Amino acid sequence: MTPLVAAHAPATPRLVRSLIGKKVIMAVTGVILLLFVIAHLLGNLKVFQGAEHFNAYAAGLRTLGAPFFPRGLLLWVARIVLVGAVCAHIWAAIAVTRASWSARPVGYHGLEAVETTYAARTMRWGGVIIAVYLIYHLLDFTFGRVNPSFVPGDVYHNVIASFRVWPVSAAYVVAMVVVGLHVYHGLWSAFQTLGLNRPPTFRWRRGVAGTVAGLIAVGYISIPVAVLAGILR
Amino acid sequence: MKVTLHVWRQAGPTAPGRFVRYDMTDVSPDMSFLEMLDVLNQQLIARREEPIAFDHDCREGICGACGMVINGRPHGPQRATTACQLHMRTFPDGADLWIEPWRARAFPLIKDLVVDRGAFDRIVQAGGFITVRTGSAPEANAIPVPKRDADLAMDAAACIGCGACVAACPNASAMLFVAAKVSHLGLLPQGQPERSARVVNLVAQMDAEGFGACTNHGECMAACPKEISIDFIARLNRDYIKAAISHRQG
Numbered sequence: 303m304t305p306l307v308a309a310h311a312p313a314t315p316r317l318v319r320s321l322i323g324k325k326v327i328m329a330v331t332g333v334i335l336l337l338f339v340i341a342h343l344l345g346n347l348k349v350f351q352g353a354e355h356f357n358a359y360a361a362g363l364r365t366l367g368a369p370f371f372p373r374g375l376l377l378w379v380a381r382i383v384l385v386g387a388v389c390a391h392i393w394a395a396i397a398v399t400r401a402s403w404s405a406r407p408v409g410y411h412g413l414e415a416v417e418t419t420y421a422a423r424t425m426r427w428g429g430v431i432i433a434v435y436l437i438y439h440l441l442d443f444t445f446g447r448v449n450p451s452f453v454p455g456d457v458y459h460n461v462i463a464s465f466r467v468w469p470v471s472a473a474y475v476v477a478m479v480v481v482g483l484h485v486y487h488g489l490w491s492a493f494q495t496l497g498l499n500r501p502p503t504f505r506w507r508r509g510v511a512g513t514v515a516g517l518i519a520v521g522y523i524s525i526p527v528a529v530l531a532g533i534l535r
Numbered sequence: 536m537k538v539t540l541h542v543w544r545q546a547g548p549t550a551p552g553r554f555v556r557y558d559m560t561d562v563s564p565d566m567s568f569l570e571m572l573d574v575l576n577q578q579l580i581a582r583r584e585e586p587i588a589f590d591h592d593c594r595e596g597i598c599g600a601c602g603m604v605i606n607g608r609p610h611g612p613q614r615a616t617t618a619c620q621l622h623m624r625t626f627p628d629g630a631d632l633w634i635e636p637w638r639a640r641a642f643p644l645i646k647d648l649v650v651d652r653g654a655f656d657r658i659v660q661a662g663g664f665i666t667v668r669t670g671s672a673p674e675a676n677a678i679p680v681p682k683r684d685a686d687l688a689m690d691a692a693a694c695i696g697c698g699a700c701v702a703a704c705p706n707a708s709a710m711l712f713v714a715a716k717v718s719h720l721g722l723l724p725q726g727q728p729e730r731s732a733r734v735v736n737l738v739a740q741m742d743a744e745g746f747g748a749c750t751n752h753g754e755c756m757a758a759c760p761k762e763i764s765i766d767f768i769a770r771l772n773r774d775y776i777k778a779a780i781s782h783r784q785g
Contacts, residue, residue: 317779320738321748322772398748402706405640405747411541411554411633414607417753418705425750491751497773499766 321401322495328394329492331387336485336514338384343521349534353458360457392433399426421487428480435477442470462529471526482519486511536562536628540575542587543635544647552644554633564624568611569594569601571623588647596620596760599695602702603648604635609699609758617697617760637702641709641744654744655696655712661740662733663716665725684722691719693761703758706747711755713741714771715763721774731778738775 317323348359366376415423438448442464446452451463465471490511493499499507528534538559545552562571569591576586592600596617603618605611611621626632634648642650680688694715701709717734720726726733749768756765 316735317776319742320775320779321742322738322775323779325748325772326776398750401742402708402747402750405707405745406638407640408638408644410604410607410638411543411635412607413604413703413705415752415754416608416703416757422750422752423705487751494751494765494769495772497769497771497776499769499773504766504769 321398324394324397325495327390328398329495331391331394332488332492334383334387335391336489338380339481339485339518340514343518346525347521349458349461349525350528353456356458356461357456361455388433388436392429395426395429419487421483424480424483425487428484431480432477432484435473435480438473439477461525462534465526465529465534468530471530474526475523478519478522481522482515485518486515489514536564536623536626538562538571538623538626538629539631541631541633542647544587545644546585547646548644562623564622566623567594567619568605568621568623569619588645588649590649591619594619597695599697602637602697602699604633604637604702606631606633609637609702610697610760614757615760615762617695620760637698639698639701639707639746641707641746642698642701650698652696652698654709654746655698657744658709658713658737658740659696659716662729662736663720664729665720666728667725678724680723688719688722691715691722691763691767694719694759694763695761697760699758699760700755700763701746703754704747704749705752705754706750708749708755709741709744709746710749710768710771711759711763711765713737714765714767717771717774718767721770730774731781734771734774734778738771 317326345359345363349356363377364374441447442449443457443460446454446460449460449464450467451459453459465474488511490508493503493507493511525534540557540559541554542557543552544555557575559571559575562574566574569589572587572589579586589603590600592598594601596619599617601617601619602610605618605621610616610618611625613621613625636642636644636648637650637652639650641654642652644650692715694712696712698712700711701707704710717737720733721730751765751768753765756763
C-alpha cells in the first residue's frame, strides 16, 4: 500500500536531494549572482566619469559601511557570499546535468527542436565559458597577474591598459554576450523554477529577462568599445 | 502516394536494434499514420516477416497508448495531434519518414516501437489520487469550484499520459506529466487533503524512475498532443517548494 503521507524527512535534505530542489538552489544562487552582476555594472559605468571618480569608487568599496564596519569587512562578506553562490550554482548545475545526461542512454536518429531558444541550448557550455572567463578576469583586474601594466589602487589605469590590447577586449565582448544569453534564459528559468508565474507575472517574465540581459550585455560591452574607440584614455 | 519508411526494429529489450527501410506504394493520403503501418504489417505478414510492434488502442487521440517519434517529432509534425490522428496527407508524396520509439532510460524498450511506460503508472500510484467518501454519491454541486480553477484543472486533466513530453525533452524529463497530475488534483477542493504529500511523493517517484531535470526548453509543451502548458511546471515547482519547506503531513 502506498503511504498517504509524505515521508518524515527534514525539509532541507529533501530540497537538496530532489532535482527540483537542486534547480531551486541554482535559481536562488543565480539571482544572487545576477544582483552582483547588476551592481558591478553600475559601479563599472563610473569609469565614464573619469579616473578620479572611478578610483574613488573602487577605494570606497573597502570603506563601505564605515565607520560602523571596519575597513574591508563588508567587501569580504560580499566575496564570501559570492564564492559560496558560485560553488553552489556550479554544484547544482553539474548534479542536474548528470541526471539529464544519464536519462537518455540511447539517443535519437534526430530530434527536432521546436520551442527551445539558442540561449537555452547554450546554458551548460555557456556556463563553462563564463567560469573560465571569470578566472581570467580576476587574474587581470583583481590579482593583476595577466594585466599588461598593473598598478595596485589605480583601477582606471588597469582597465584602460588591459582593454587597449584588442584581443583582451574581444574576449571580454564575447564573454559578455555569453553572460547576456545565460542571464536571459537563467532569469526566465528562475521565474519558472521558483514558481513565479501567477498573473500578471507570467505575461512579462520573458520580456523582463530579455531586457535585463540586453542591458547587462550592452552596458559591459560599452567599456572596452569606448577604450578602443579612444573615448576613454 | 509513395513514402519511404526507416523504422527502428529491435527484437527485444536487450537485442541490438537498427533502422530498416520499407518502400511503400499506393498509400492513401486519407489513411491515418497507424493505418499506414497496419497496411505495412499486412504486407510483412504476407511475406512471412515479423510485423512491426507498436502501441495503439482507441485511435481517437484520447487514450495515450500510441506514440512514436516521426522525423524527430513525437507524434509527428502536426501540433496537438496524436500519431493515430495524424493523416498521411500531412506528408508530401515521396516523403522520407524516420520512425523511432520514445527514448528514455525510464521508458525501457520492449520491442520495435513499444516502450514500457510503467514509470508513469508508478508515479501516479505514489499519490495521484484523492480520498473519496464511500457510500452514496454526494450531490454534484455541493462543493463550489471557481470557474477559473475548474478550467485550469481541466486543462491539466487533459493529459493522456502518452509520454511525448519525456520523448521531446532534451533532458528526458517528466516534469510536464507530473505537473499535469499534481495540478489537476491540486486545483480542486477534492484534492486538498493530500496536496502537499502528493507533490512530495510524486516528485520523489519521478526522480527515482531516472527521468532528467527540467531546463525550461519548452519542447514538452510543443510535443504535447493536449497542448498542456509549461505554466503547470511553474505551479508544480511552487507547490513542491511550499510542501518541502512546510513538510505538512498529508
